Amino acid sequence: MKTLQILAVLLLAGIAGCSSGEKDAASTADVRQGVDKNVDTCRAATKKLGGSLKTALQGAMKESGPLGAVNVCFDESEVITDEICDEEGLTIGRTSRRYRNRSNAPDEWEKAGLEAFDARIKAGEKPANLEMWATVTSPGGARTFRYLKAIPTAPMCLSCHGSELAGDLDEKLAKLYPDDKARGFVAGDMRGAFSVKLDLPGTAYNGG
Numbered sequence: 001m002k003t004l005q006i007l008a009v010l011l012l013a014g015i016a017g018c019s020s021g022e023k024d025a026a027s028t029a030d031v032r033q034g035v036d037k038n039v040d041t042c043r044a045a046t047k048k049l050g051g052s053l054k055t056a057l058q059g060a061m062k063e064s065g066p067l068g069a070v071n072v073c074f075d076e077s078e079v080i081t082d083e084i085c086d087e088e089g090l091t092i093g094r095t096s097r098r099y100r101n102r103s104n105a106p107d108e109w110e111k112a113g114l115e116a117f118d119a120r121i122k123a124g125e126k127p128a129n130l131e132m133w134a135t136v137t138s139p140g141g142a143r144t145f146r147y148l149k150a151i152p153t154a155p156m157c158l159s160c161h162g163s164e165l166a167g168d169l170d171e172k173l174a175k176l177y178p179d180d181k182a183r184g185f186v187a188g189d190m191r192g193a194f195s196v197k198l199d200l201p202g203t204a205y206n207g208g
């Protein structure tokens with residue numbers, strides 16, 4: 001039953017992804033298998049990045065509190081992200097409609113995805129369960145497999161993303177990010193999403 005539910009969510013996620021991608025009539029077993037493999041690759045990369053960031057953040061918070069840990073998010077997250085990109089041969093990052101760093105602002109596909117996630121949360125789904133994917137073809141014909149997975153806000157995130165920030169931390173963040181939109185979250189909110197891109201040869205196909 002659980003498996004079925006998960007499958008249903010994945011199918012819905014896949015369908016939601018179709019709106020912004022090109023849909024092809026071809027749905028052969030081979031193409032499906034390719035999509036499954038791409039989804040697995042993206043899930044694995046997301047898990048790896050999420051795990052590494054969490055470990056680095058928890059360690060730094062323990063050692064030097066939120067003020068010192070800001071550097072993990074500021075510098076180290078980029079290093080960790082680049083490492084995973086090199087190892088896995090893909091592009092991965094974090095995005096949010098309410099971003100802290102302007103360079104994490106969503107592109108059109110991500111924006112549509114985050115909006116779809118917001119609608120699904122309103123309809124009762126949990127951020128932890130939300131993911132979607134699509135094969136997107138650029139006007140030049142290049143195909144990219146795109147994957148988005150929501151990131152929930154945990155209680156430990158609130159010292160830097162909640163509404164009450166310690167005075168010195170508040171100051172440091174305001175200096176680093178004058179355009180900061182990533183405050184005022186509560187535990188359980190969707191904080192943003194991991195976003196993965198895989199360059200593809202082959203046929204475009206969206207689905208689960």
Ligand code: HEC
Pocket residue numbers: 057065066067068069070073074077094095096098099100101102104151152153154156157158159160161182191192193
């Ligand atoms: C020590 C302070 C701190 C804590 C704790 C923290 N963050 Fe952040 N977060 C930041 C900073 C600083 C950035 C901007 C990073 C950058 O410059 O790319 C950021 C960026 C992000 C982004 C990228 C999108 C954006 O807003 O630019 C996401 C997603 C995110 N954080 C989620 C989380 C989650 C989820 C948690 C809890 C598990 C968390 N953060 C805990 C400081 C923190």
